[in-house]
Amino acid sequence: MGNVLVLGIETSCDDTGVGLVQDGRVRVNLVASQTLLHAEYGGVVPELASREHAQVLDRLVARALDEAGVRPRDLDLVAATRGPGLVGPLLVGLGYAKGLAWSLERPFLGVHHLEGHLHGALAEAPVEPPFLVLIASGGHTHLYRVEAWGRYELLGATRDDAAGEAFDKVARTLGLGYPGGPEIERLAAAGDPHAVPFSVPMRGRAGYDFSFSGLKTAAVRFRDEGHAPADIAAGFQRVAVASLVGTLERAAQDTGLRRVVVAGGVAANRALRAALAATGLEVHLPPPGLTSDNGAMIALAAARRWARERRADSLTVSAEPYWPLGEAV
Structure with missing residues (x-):
């Protein structure tokens, strides 16, 4: 995967995930949980989830960069979950990632949520x-x-x-x-x-x-x-x-x-x-911290696809709330 530094953003449901991956290794993996926010409803309320993502995402990205000791311009690739998931939450993360990639003049990748889970499970023991x-x-x-x-x-x-x-x-x-x-x-x-x-x-x-x-x-x-x-x-x-x-x-x-x-x-x-x-x-099986939704798994999937294809996604790609995995590549 080279020494590419990848920022991954996951907002397909209720948790806000931001991860940094470099050379196939997870450097930072932060998740802002919304469990207490939705607990009284017994499930996720999409509108509340979207608002919470919008409120915490910028701070979480800044914290991830600070913990890794890197600056935004050190990023080589920006990725976010494109689908499947709740359309409102997806749009928050996707829009943020595309805006950041555009401002930094860096390539952007929209990642399939399930492909992210797959790569998260292989974070510490990659197999072919x-x-x-x-x-x-x-x-x-x-x-x-x-x-x-x-x-x-x-x-x-x-x-x-x-x-x-x-x-x-x-x-x-x-x-x-x-x-x-x-x-x-x-x-x-x-x-x-x-x-x-x-x-x-x-x-x-x-x-x-x-x-x-x-x-x-x-x-x-x-x-x-x-x-x-x-x-x-x-x-x-x-x-x-x-x-x-x-x-x-x-x-x-x-x-x-x-x-x-x-x-x-x-x-x-x-x-x-x-x-x-x-x-x-x-x-x-996934290592601790990579079982539930998180940004590191999105960054891992993006890093592997970038190493394989070296082809960025258009900044005009839309969120895909219903997106079969076989159609993702």
């Missing part, structure tokens, strides 16, 4: 294709076959809720806080994962799609039947993990690809990590 990548987060659950950088074949995706979204909704059902992933994991530790008769969704069906909305409905029913919240949390986590890992194992067997990358916020879940470790697959 081919491999499988499972991206599981609050907004996405997708399984891809990666034949080469920039060549992504979608094998399966969720038919309804994303995995992280299901964690949030079940947490709300149980009266837990937002975001739900850490809360479910905490409560599950005190429960019996087999006490509540959850069924693993999509088990026995052909293909590699996922479905999580039924688990939310089941959790409501089990709560109303009087099952202990800890047991519901433990049972839900067990079957959600079983769905993700089981589908990934089948895809690995069918494709002959034993090397897999698992990325996204759900990759921080310890039960998922333990189940992946027991598969015998060559599993690559």
Whole structure:
């Protein structure tokens, strides 16, 4: 990747991420969380998220540059998430990055959010294709076959809720806080994962799609039947993990690809990590700080694409709230 200094900006949802990457190494990775702002609503309010991004982004970029001991003119490349995501938040980060690149006369790249998660997972242990990548987060659950950088074949995706979204909704059902992933994991530790008769969704069906909305409905029913919240949390986590890992194992067997990358916020879940470790697959997971949305993963993806293509994006590119990964390159 050379000695290129890349600034990456991530504003696809609620957290404002700014990262600096140089020579393929993360130098600074800052995230301004909006969790408290949205907690009372039980989910992200796009208008509030957009305003918060606009308020904190300039200060966060200045802080990142200061921590790295560099000046704006030392940047070689400016990148931001172009999509998919919430259109308002995307426009804030995209507009800021394009303006900065223009003012500095530096190239600009608009990065696909999922490609950012992929590169974030490989920040400390880069590998080369081919491999499988499972991206599981609050907004996405997708399984891809990666034949080469920039060549992504979608094998399966969720038919309804994303995995992280299901964690949030079940947490709300149980009266837990937002975001739900850490809360479910905490409560599950005190429960019996087999006490509540959850069924693993999509088990026995052909293909590699996922479905999580039924688990939310089941959790409501089990709560109303009087099952202990800890047991519901433990049972839900067990079957959600079983769905993700089981589908990934089948895809690995069918494709002959034993090397897999698992990325996204759900990759921080310890039960998922333990189940992946027991598969015998060559599993690559994000290091701490790079599981959830962040700017460093956007900078990493931009650095690799720049090294491969040396072609900037036009400053007229627009935000893409719905953007299939296969159309991103």
